[in-house]
Amino acid sequence: MLRIGLVGIGFMGRVHMLSFTDKPMIPNAYVKNGKLVAVCDIDSKKLEQAKKEIPSLEIFSDYKEMLASGKVDAVIIATPHYLHPLMGIEALKNKIPVLIEKPVGVFTKNVFELNEVASQNPDVVFGLLFNQRTNPFFVKAKEIIDNDGIGKLKRMNWMITNWYRPQKYYDNGSWRGTWAGEGGGVLMNQAPHQIDLWQWLCGMPTKVRAYCKFGKNRNVEVETDVTAYVEYPDGGSGVFVTSTHDAPGTNRLELIGNNGKIVIENEILSYKKLLVPENKLNETATANLMDPKNAPQFEEVIYTKKELGDIPWGVEHAITIENWINTIEGKEELIAPGIEGVKALELINSMLLSTFLDKEIELPIDSNKYYEELMKKCEKSEFKDTWRV
CATH class of the missing domain: 3.40.50.720 (NAD(P)-binding Rossmann-like Domain)
Known part of the structure; x- marks a missing residue:
């Protein structure tokens, strides 16, 4: 053994x-x-x-x-x-x-x-x-996407604000909530699993514009609230929102393609597939919105723990x-x-760098520039140990 x-x-x-x-x-x-x-x-x-x-x-x-x-x-x-x-x-x-x-x-x-x-x-x-790559709901979403179940990605929306952390959580360790100790906040410590799943399901974007709020509602140095907008090479876009101070929080993922849609929320996965592909819809026939027959038709499949299994x-x-x-x-x-870990980390770094520099960031990021900006934060950090290298 x-x-x-x-x-x-x-x-x-x-x-x-x-x-x-x-x-x-x-x-x-x-x-x-x-x-x-x-x-x-x-x-x-x-x-x-x-x-x-x-x-x-x-x-x-x-x-x-x-x-x-x-x-x-x-x-x-x-x-x-x-x-x-x-x-x-x-x-x-x-x-x-x-x-x-x-x-x-x-x-x-x-x-x-x-x-x-x-x-x-x-x-x-x-x-x-x-470990979230073993979560049955995300495994099913990956399977649907890989089988072209939603078609070309148009939009990704993920609001995950149920990472509630009280001030006492940060006060339990001098390294917590510091640039030199943790190197970041909700993006670095709570949300990396979801950020990995984001790129695992959608691929990597080419542009990022983020707004990170440092120490919002908590006495810490790092980000506790983030809203980010991204663009993909094929024209798709996405929004990622996360925080550690919302109660009750939300965890809702929407993946919308030109032929279908996936929503994961409250331990339910909804998959809606257009019966007629978007590129074959008769746009003139949908002009009368009062007639439900003129609306795009779809079939929906609902998956719960009963169908997919439960891994606590x-x-x-x-x-x-x-x-x-x-x-x-x-x-x-x-x-x-x-070797895939750098993808999620690049998304994290790009969101922070966008806020540091107050501008849109193109991927791949300038890793030396990010390191330079991070070290500026570390020099002023309250945590003075030798972890950062």
């Missing part, structure tokens, strides 16, 4: 750690096809607690020492965001398969370096914990970890290849 090492045993690291035991933090979130043999953290108290809970664990305070120990076959990285690319590069150079928590990094500049090392080591499995939060993490292990063993293909 594959010997797994884990770097970082904060909240999510602890979730992953206990998923390898018979007492996971999340009910039924078991990883059955690998064995956790080692953990690494700079906090000695966390290491002591881990050793009490799993006495067989090897413990390390230096991740490089763990990677060089010969005691792990593969490693999961669940440390602060800034460290993800550095630790990923070290693992790949040591020929050790690696699975990185979201986001893959804070700025594209060093994630491109990570991807370059990955390309030089193609036989070393590099995955990301984008936390169990998705375990499924993604098991997929990564099976990929290492040659049994499956990765749900979320590591």
